[in-house]
Amino acid sequence: MHINWFKYSSPQTFYPLAGKMIPWFYGLAVLFALAGLYVSFALAPTDFQQGEAYRIIFVHVPAAWMSMFIYIVMAGWAAFGLALNARLSAMMAQALAPTGAMFTFLALVTGSLWGKPMWGTWWVWDARLTSELILLFLYLGFIALQSAIDDPRRSDRAGAVLALVGVVNVPIIYFSVKWWNTLHQGSTISMTAAPKMVTIMLLGMLFMALAFWMYSIAVALVRVRCIILERERSTEWVKNLFGEEK
Amino acid sequence: MNSVWFIVLRRELLLAMRRRSDVATTLFFFLIVSSLFPLGIGPEPAVLSSIAPGVLWVAALLANMLSLTRLFSSDFNDGTLEQMLIAPQPLIVIIIAKIFGHWVVCGLPVILLAPIIGLQYALPNDVLLVLFLSLLLGTPTLSLVGAIGAALTLGVRGSGLLVALLVLPLYIPVLIFGAGAVAASQHGMGAEAHLSLLAASSILSLVLAPIATSTALRIAVE
Numbered sequence: 001m002h003i004n005w006f007k008y009s010s011p012q013t014f015y016p017l018a019g020k021m022i023p024w025f026y027g028l029a030v031l032f033a034l035a036g037l038y039v040s041f042a043l044a045p046t047d048f049q050q051g052e053a054y055r056i057i058f059v060h061v062p063a064a065w066m067s068m069f070i071y072i073v074m075a076g077w078a079a080f081g082l083a084l085n086a087r088l089s090a091m092m093a094q095a096l097a098p099t100g101a102m103f104t105f106l107a108l109v110t111g112s113l114w115g116k117p118m119w120g121t122w123w124v125w126d127a128r129l130t131s132e133l134i135l136l137f138l139y140l141g142f143i144a145l146q147s148a149i150d151d152p153r154r155s156d157r158a159g160a161v162l163a164l165v166g167v168v169n170v171p172i173i174y175f176s177v178k179w180w181n182t183l184h185q186g187s188t189i190s191m192t193a194a195p196k197m198v199t200i201m202l203l204g205m206l207f208m209a210l211a212f213w214m215y216s217i218a219v220a221l222v223r224v225r226c227i228i229l230e231r232e233r234s235t236e237w238v239k240n241l242f243g244e245e246k
Numbered sequence: 247m248n249s250v251w252f253i254v255l256r257r258e259l260l261l262a263m264r265r266r267s268d269v270a271t272t273l274f275f276f277l278i279v280s281s282l283f284p285l286g287i288g289p290e291p292a293v294l295s296s297i298a299p300g301v302l303w304v305a306a307l308l309a310n311m312l313s314l315t316r317l318f319s320s321d322f323n324d325g326t327l328e329q330m331l332i333a334p335q336p337l338i339v340i341i342i343a344k345i346f347g348h349w350v351v352c353g354l355p356v357i358l359l360a361p362i363i364g365l366q367y368a369l370p371n372d373v374l375l376v377l378f379l380s381l382l383l384g385t386p387t388l389s390l391v392g393a394i395g396a397a398l399t400l401g402v403r404g405s406g407l408l409v410a411l412l413v414l415p416l417y418i419p420v421l422i423f424g425a426g427a428v429a430a431s432q433h434g435m436g437a438e439a440h441l442s443l444l445a446a447s448s449i450l451s452l453v454l455a456p457i458a459t460s461t462a463l464r465i466a467v468e
Contacts, residue, residue: 082461137415144411148402157465158398162412165394170415172447176419180426203332 008087012237013230018221027217029211036207036243044201053117058201060110062209063103064128066216067135070100075167078160088224090156090232093163094146095223099216101139107132127181131174140168152231250335251343258347261320268316273359276309280363291368298367299377299428303376306356306381307388307417313352314413315393315399315406318463322400331467338456339462343455346391353385369432376431376441377432383444384424390448390455391416397462420447 008014040058074096081090111129112122123129145162149155232238262269283301284294321327330340359386360381369377395413399405427440 002459066338121420134415134418137411141415145398145402148399148404148408154465154468158462160463161394161462162398165391165416168454169419172419173415176422180422 009086011088011091012235014088015225015228015241017086018225022218022221022225025214025221029214029218032207032211032214036204036211039200039207040204044204045198051117054113056108056110056114058204058208060107060114061205062212063110064107064132065131065209066212067100067104067107070096070103070137070216071139071163071170074100074166075163078163081156082164087156087231088228090160091165091224091227092220093159094156094217095220095227097139097143097146098223099219101143102135103212103216104132104136108136125181127174127178129183130177134173134177135170138170142166249324250333251339254340254343255347258344259350260261262347262351268313269351269355270274272313273355275312276305276356276359277363279305279308281366284366294366295368295432298364298369299425299432302360302363302367302377303381303384303425303428304423306349306360306385307414307421309356310353310385310392311413311417312406312412313348314396314409316352317348317393317396318400319405322466327463328467331464337460337463341393341456341459342452345389345459348393349386353389357381357385369428373428373431376437377428379441380424380427380437380444383441384420384450386448387420387444387451388417390451393459394455394462397459397466400463400466420444423447 005011008017036058040055044055044058046052074093077089077093077096081088082084111132115124116122124160142159142162146155146159149158229238271322280302283297287293287297318327321330331337334339357378361378364374364377392409392413395416396410399408402408423440423443427437427444429439431437
């Protein structure tokens, strides 16, 4: 049996496939979000130390996970695009960047909302907070570079180089910030020594993470469809597509 | 291969000597920025010496970043860069020579001037030596990593500000280790660990950054 592995690597065939997948991922995102919210607000017990305010971690932790994960996935697509000269991979990288930046921002905002009642301050120069902030800068740099270059081929490839340089640097940045933090600040706040989490809390977090995951895929697919249409607007198949629909 | 390296380096230095104002601008920028902080914060020697490591390193970082756009742009505009890309000699050797030339022209003056400005910040002599060494070991990383940013933004509109956005997050480890070395020696701790890390990052970026820069240049010119 012959399978054409590259069938869906062309924008023309991927466009309708993405259109079919989007409702499913949106549906799954809603289902997981409902389950996650139910578990985290109705089933999970109140924390005896932190009270009700701890419940923000059900949004915060999955958002922080996604912010890092999406950067790696984005760099992976960018590397694919650069190495195999695949247009669609570069489009995927471009489509993922705003979602990743949004999750990074969400993690920072929810983190400071959590920090105010817990630590009594909106912001501490903690190693994790600082490296999350730097991650936001990396996302913004990627988006800014891609939008500053008009030629799509050059913007794809330049963005890919930047994403790869960023991925090499992320661990270096993380460890340098961590070291800087331990040198400068006594251990007034310990985030790592959290008490063992109840299974039900972990479950809520897992559901929320899955919901965010499905949402990211759905949104990235919607965005990649827009990018495909924008870039392929002069081709025959896009004209046919809209000629038929009218 | 060696001869290409020396020819490109000689050309870079010669061009810089013919346009001395470019070199002077970077140096004066460093001088002015580091003089603004005492005016803004106040002349108490205790305060000044405690902020000196960070302020001097940030000023050196910004001076380096501002000079980056000059690295490839004139060669790009007059077509020399295209000739370099199609030359039979390896592009990476040419790039390393160009970056080294840029570092000699824009980095070295700042490194030599920094201990004198450190005197204004009431730093003792042994700390001044560490400041000098940390800049000597750390600024090559800045030039090497910055070259990637300069190559990526070549001929792009608003490239000056864009370079800042791309390159400054990547400069953070160097800033931490560089200012950390000076601060450690101020507090009587050894600066060897920080200096070793700065040297390590310079060596690592010497290996990796020219590859990324050459890819970025080919993308920009193609």
